[in-house]
Amino acid sequence: MRARLAVFLTVGALGLAACSNAIPDSGLGGANGVGNYKYDTVEYFNASIGDRVHFAVDQSTLSPEALSILDAQAAWLIKNTAFSVLIEGHADEQGTREYNLALGARRASAAKAYLASKGVSDNRMTTVSYGKERPIALCSAEKCWSQNRRAVTVVRAGGSS
């Protein structure tokens, strides 16, 4: 059983290697060097497209900037069907615990609904809220709070979640 699995994986890897050569690079030449990621990688998604959108205080509506980032996310996901996403919703520390969990859920869901409306199929996306529990910026000022009010699209291997 294990030997058969190994053979299958090797064949699969070769198959992928063959395919990826056919997809154009981002134009900056090869997979070496900082930021020069291949198009079909998580690194490319995070560095060149952007894995997150931000929100105003207490809001879950998507700004024009958020929409354009999500447009690019959707386009990439439609081309790269070997990946699924977990969308995390977050809030800043200026609210109470339960409300922020619910607000994070709204934000994640808003991003997911928009990606679905752009053609990303539903079974490739799940959501979770972290409320105010996982800040990335720690100062207690708007310049940190604005970074924490976010929905993060976490790309993972595996075509459906």
Next chain:
Amino acid sequence: MRPLFFFLAAFAAIVLSVAPQPTLAQAARSGPLRIEITNGVIEPMPFAVPAFVADSAASQQMANDLARVVVSDLTGSGLFREVPRNAHISGISNFDAPVQFADWQAINVQALVTGALSEGIGGRLTVKFRLFDVFAQTSMGEGLQFSGQRKDWRRIAHKVADTIYSRLTGEQGYFDSRVVFVSETGAKGQRKRRLAIMDYDGANYHALTDDRAIVLAPRFSPDGRRVLYTSYETGTPQVFLLDVKTQRRRRLANTDGMSFAPRFSPDGKRVLLSLSKAGNTDLYVETLATRKRTRLTVAPSIETAGSFSPDGTQITFESDRSGAQQIYIMPASGGEARRISFGDGRYGTPVWSPRGDLIAFTKINKGRFHVGVMRVDGSEERLLTSSFLDEGPTWSPNGRVLMFFRETRGVSGAPSIYSVDISGRNLKKVPTPEFASDPSWSRERK
């Protein structure tokens, strides 16, 4: 289960006939020795607890420790001020001998507690005590006796303090109670959390879970034996039920989406919780025995952080259906909700007092957080605290004190648990070994 304590209105109360002596102004008092604890500025009542009499030299340390806990409980309530041992003119060497009231009047002690401790077979402790009104020169109520296992000595002390508090305030005590909370370690943004439990005064701390997954907002069952809480151990926030003694836990019935903000009904049979599906959060109630779940609110707004009235007929909760976070009340079966918060700012985390008279809440206004109380019709709103982040009040068993957590601001900000009277007085930190948040105060233990 065999009760932990039995108490006897034991021995016949000894009437102390002491000839009335010239006293200070207190002799003119007409009513019983009493301290009113609801209003405004008060002068703490001076009291004394001379060393308890131990039946053997080996028990003297225990007698001293026990008396110290009684003193800490009463002093910690903010209503009583100890006249310390080094000011005492005489002590109590014989529990049954008449009290020399003049010695206590001379140092302006109003309430005197005398006690005696004996240790029996198998580590069984027995504590007797009496409470005296020094200026009226009478005992207040009968002498009482509590018994229990040696390991529960602090609980015996708390029961003694409860009785004294009750006789002097006319209110039930709250000292024999516990708090379940989230113990946190590490830097902000990388915090590790676990559930923990302690006595209300910080003693007897121990962990209830490990810290491998984010855990939030634990809530005691009415009998203090179980805890509901939210955990990310399955990857998304879900409600779990934990047995305090065995520390075994189970997830509440499966849900798609997320579940959080659980609370027990006053009879312990139902759980109020919030479910979030497709980004929308509403209130549900689940019967534990049948695992049957009923939806209580249907609205595109956020409905969460619900809690029951003490008679179980109503629910208070927060919702942003008006455009901002506010507090509502509705029947426990669901139905029309009426808003009760109307001041400036946002309101959340409403919790109903066990006395039924007040609802405590968190308020956020102009960048400051407050813990406050209001009447159940929303009137007489009073803010008790103010800081960068105060959140999540929980009621003492007698509805006179609130605990909450306070988080400091900035990159090294961290949370601690505080308590405050409903009068706004006596704000102080509850000692915990690590950072602490999300306290839930049990009822009085039986």
